[in-house]
Structure formats: structure tokens, C-alpha cells
Amino acid sequence: MSTKPSTVLIIDDNAAVAMALDVLFSLHDIAALRAASPEEGLALLAREPVDLVIQDMNFSHDTTSGEEGVALFRAIRRQYPDLPVILLTAWTHLDAAVDLIKAGAADYLSKPWNDQRLLATVSNLVELGQANKALHQSAQRERRARKELEEQFDLRGLVWRDPATERVLSLACQVARADVPVLITGPNGTGKERIAEIIQANSQVASGPFVVLNCGALPAELIEAELFGAEAGAYTGAARAREGKFEAADGGTLFLDEIGNLPLAGQMKLLRVLETGRFERLGSNRERQVNVRVISATNADLAAMIRAGTFREDLFYRLNVIELRLPPLAARPGDILALAHSFLQGPRQLDAGAEAALLAHPWPGNVRELKNVITRASLLASGSMIKVADLGLPAAPPPVAAPDAEPDRDTIVQALARANHIVAQAAADLGLSRQALYRRMERLGIGRGA
Structure with missing residues (x-):
């Protein structure tokens, strides 16, 4: 498929100059538009897509002040602030050229020009402009997607900016109303429970309870009692009957974190509940019926555990109807500063060095580590501005120092x-x-x- 050629607008009252540039560009697959006056050039810009402008600095006969070119340049900058503009003229007051460069001119070339240099400059600027335009369009798409998600779904106040997080959120909201189990995978501290909360908030059982059990925080012998409940005397210390998490979550959602830590006996009983909605408390023969949406999460490699015989394959496929993979924080860098600013306490701000250090850190502890770092820095910083030293992280590499002497x-x-x-x-x-x-x-x- 052919690529659309770049388009350059030439604004010059000298027809020979405009023609020479037109021919030069046509030989290198660059389309050219021509205008003989500032007014004609601005009119062309208003109706034609242009990648770059080459403009003269003088248009009236015997005028060398450059004032007309300055006015044209400023008009272009006001209406098209990101459009690269090259100044091309025999007018050689470098101070004035420097002023226009400061104001945003892309470059300044003198007549007569060198064809190779001009082509190299145009190619570089067009390529840079197209890259910037693509980035701008991508940022606009991301903002639209973020706005649509925020307007259509309850995101429980989640803070995010990275496209990788947006993809997980979008899929989570898409499957939220389907009555199927969801498995959320990802490293510890990435925010798996928050994703589970969002699924619950947008599900058909949003008004029901949201019950959490961390399967990795309990001894193996107590997990079944936590899940299914126990009658009095069912185990040592069970002085009275207690309901389990499935009963507590009836009509809502049960979030099983660190599901890979569930012992095999508990896995078998969990599989039965998922298939039938029925279970018995420990020490009881009476079946109980519940209607519970199960969301599970793990940082373990369940496939490897299945091969090792420590996790049931049939349970894995029952839990893994929909899998959401939540990347580590380092793989979604767009979230880092947004989260950091949301964790600040009191009238605190991050200086540029602190922000650079946050972006450079690998975050092995993910969002949980970031929150701890910012909370500590907010408490320990001596002023309102948090600096690199307040974070307790390696400082970002120092910027390259300017030369001590001017180049000769x-x-x-x-x-x-x-x-x-x-x-x-x-x-x-x-x-x-x-x-x-x-x-x-x-x-x-x-x-x-x-």
C-alpha cells in the first residue's frame, strides 16, 4: 500500500523561487503547494493539510525589513502552533532570525540554498512532525477511551493513565455483567483486588456483598473452615458454629486472592461449589445452597502447579473462563506519576528530580511499594516539596553537564x-x-x- 507523500507549502512572491522548490521536492516524492502572498498562504493552510511551511520574509517590492515575514510567521504560529516553519530568505540579520527561532521557527535558511541541506532539513522536520502528530492522536484516543470508561462504568475511583491498564479495565468492565468466573493474574501488589472490586461494582450482583478471602494468609487447615464455615466442635477451638465466606457472599461476589495456596482438599470442594452451588459446613451433613460470583487471583504459575500435581486442572479451567492479566507497574509507566500524585498526603508536591527517580525505579513491589514510598516521603519531607532524598530510592542519573567553555x-x-x-x-x-x-x-x- 502506497504512503501518502508529505506536503510542503511554499509561500514566496518570487515565482522562480517557488518553481525551483516545487521541482526539487517533486523529484523526491514531496508534494508542494505554492502561494505568492501571506494572504494566499493562510487561505491554503485553512483548506489543505500541510506538513511543513517554507516562507519568505519579504513580499513587497524593494522591502528588506522582514516585517511582513515576521507577521506571517506569527499568524501561522497562532493558528497552527505545531506546524514546522522554515524561514527562507536573503535577509541575513541573525539577531532577528534568533528571535524567530525562540518564537518557534523550525529553522532558518539563506538564499541561495543548498538543495541537499534543504531536503535533509525538510525530511527531518516532516518526520518529527508526523511522529509528534501520531503521539498527539494516540494521546487523544487514550483520553477518549478513559473518558468513555469513566462515564459508562463505576471504576471505584481507580487512578490510571497507561494504555496497558486501560486494556485490562476495558475487558474487566466488558465481562462484569456475565455470570462467569474470572481469574486475575499478575505480580503481588499490582492491584488485583481493585480490579475485582470494579468487576463486582459493574456486575448484576453489584448490590450484593463483596467478600474477600486471602488464601495465602491462613494455615491450610483453616482455609476450608473459612470458605465453607464450620459447626461447633468441627475442629479444635471451634466452640460455636460459624458461617463461611460462601455464605457471607451469597447474592454477591467472593474474591479468592492467592488461589494457588488453596490445598488440594479445598480445591476439590471449591470445584463442587462452582459446579453446583452446594456445599456443607465442616462437621455437618446438611447441604447449603448459595448463588455466588467467584473472582480469583494469583501471582503463581498455575500451569506449572498443574504439571507438578499441586493444582487441579479441572478447577483451573473452571476458574479461568475469563483471564485478566494485570502487568507489573514497571510495564505500565504511564500510571506511575498519576498514582504517586494520588498518594501524596497534605500539601506535598514532587519536584522534577523526584518524578524522574520514580519513573526510573523498577518497582519490584508494584503499586503497594509505590504507595508506601510516597506515604513515607509525605511524612518525612522537611518542606512542601518532596525531593529525591525523601523517597529513599536511587536518584535518577544526573543530566549531562554543559561544556565549561564555549565551543570554538x-x-x-x-x-x-x-x-x-x-x-x-x-x-x-x-x-x-x-x-x-x-x-x-x-x-x-x-x-x-x-
Whole structure:
């Protein structure tokens, strides 16, 4: 499938210049639109999609002040702030060019131009612009998806920004109203219980109880009693009868966390409840009937446990009608700062260094670790601004220091040559802004073609 060519708008009152540029671009699969005046150029921009503008700085006869070009440039920036604009003219006041670069001009090229340099600049800027446009469109899609989820479903106040989390949430909400078991997998501390709460909140039993049992927090001999209840005297210390989690969850949802820790005897009884809705309390022969939606979660490799004979395969398929895989926090970096800000306590803020450290940390403890780090920092920070040291995490790598001395003439000339005389690239290689490099070139008498 062919790719649509890039489109450049040339705004120049010199027909020969516009024609030469049109021919140059057509030879390299770049479409060109031409306008002979600022008014015509702005009108074309209003009705045609354009990737980049090349504009002259003077349009009236015998005018060299550049004021018309400045006005045109500012009009384009007001209406199309992300559209790259290259200034092309024989007008060579570098101070004024620097001012326009500061105002957002993509580059400044003098007439007569070098074809290779101009093509390289245009290609780089169009590629960058298209990448930025794709990122912008992706961000818009993510915002729309987030808004739709928030408007259509009860998300229990969950904070998220990452597309990976959005995909899990979307599937969770999609299956919430189906009366089928759901298995949530993922590392400890990723928020599996929160996903289970969201499924319950959007299910057909949303008004019923939401009961939680952590199968990994109890001794194996007590898990069955917790699940199914026990009659008085059923085991040592059972002085009176007690209901289990299934009875407590009747008409609602039972969330079984760390399901991989359930012993084999309990697995068999759980399978029967899932198949029939019936069970007996420990020490009782009377069957009880319940209607419970079961959601389970684990960080274990259940497939490996099945191979080892420690988890029933038939129970796995009964629990795993729908599986939701919740990635570790490090795999959804868009959530990190959003969650961190939500965990701040009191009038606290994160400075830039602290945010960089949070993004760089691998988060082996996931969301639970992040919450603990932010809670501790909120309590221990000496001021309202939380810094790297307050987090107790490795600091982010320091930024590359600027050169102690300004680059000399030979260094700048060599950098320009390496960058094919694209000032923006040369400036980046030297660790300078474009305007700073323009000032040095003017001071040292270095032209664009040096």
C-alpha cells in the first residue's frame, strides 16, 4: 500500500523561487503547494493539510525589513502552533532570525540554498512532525477511551493513565455483567483486588456483598473452615458454629486472592461449589445452597502447579473462563506519576528530580511499594516539596553537564559539517540551543555554508 507523500507549502512572491522548490521536492516524492502572498498562504493552510511551511520574509517590492515575514510567521504560529516553519530568505540579520527561532521557527535558511541541506532539513522536520502528530492522536484516543470508561462504568475511583491498564479495565468492565468466573493474574501488589472490586461494582450482583478471602494468609487447615464455615466442635477451638465466606457472599461476589495456596482438599470442594452451588459446613451433613460470583487471583504459575500435581486442572479451567492479566507497574509507566500524585498526603508536591527517580525505579513491589514510598516521603519531607532524598530510592542519573567553555570556531564548523549544515542537529550535538548556536556563529563570523 502506497504512503501518502508529505506536503510542503511554499509561500514566496518570487515565482522562480517557488518553481525551483516545487521541482526539487517533486523529484523526491514531496508534494508542494505554492502561494505568492501571506494572504494566499493562510487561505491554503485553512483548506489543505500541510506538513511543513517554507516562507519568505519579504513580499513587497524593494522591502528588506522582514516585517511582513515576521507577521506571517506569527499568524501561522497562532493558528497552527505545531506546524514546522522554515524561514527562507536573503535577509541575513541573525539577531532577528534568533528571535524567530525562540518564537518557534523550525529553522532558518539563506538564499541561495543548498538543495541537499534543504531536503535533509525538510525530511527531518516532516518526520518529527508526523511522529509528534501520531503521539498527539494516540494521546487523544487514550483520553477518549478513559473518558468513555469513566462515564459508562463505576471504576471505584481507580487512578490510571497507561494504555496497558486501560486494556485490562476495558475487558474487566466488558465481562462484569456475565455470570462467569474470572481469574486475575499478575505480580503481588499490582492491584488485583481493585480490579475485582470494579468487576463486582459493574456486575448484576453489584448490590450484593463483596467478600474477600486471602488464601495465602491462613494455615491450610483453616482455609476450608473459612470458605465453607464450620459447626461447633468441627475442629479444635471451634466452640460455636460459624458461617463461611460462601455464605457471607451469597447474592454477591467472593474474591479468592492467592488461589494457588488453596490445598488440594479445598480445591476439590471449591470445584463442587462452582459446579453446583452446594456445599456443607465442616462437621455437618446438611447441604447449603448459595448463588455466588467467584473472582480469583494469583501471582503463581498455575500451569506449572498443574504439571507438578499441586493444582487441579479441572478447577483451573473452571476458574479461568475469563483471564485478566494485570502487568507489573514497571510495564505500565504511564500510571506511575498519576498514582504517586494520588498518594501524596497534605500539601506535598514532587519536584522534577523526584518524578524522574520514580519513573526510573523498577518497582519490584508494584503499586503497594509505590504507595508506601510516597506515604513515607509525605511524612518525612522537611518542606512542601518532596525531593529525591525523601523517597529513599536511587536518584535518577544526573543530566549531562554543559561544556565549561564555549565551543570554538573549528568545533562549530566541524559540527555543522557532520550535521550536513543542519543547524538544529549541530546545536544538539554541541549541547546548545539553536538560538545559542546562531549567536556564536554570528559572533565568530561563521556562515550557514561554512
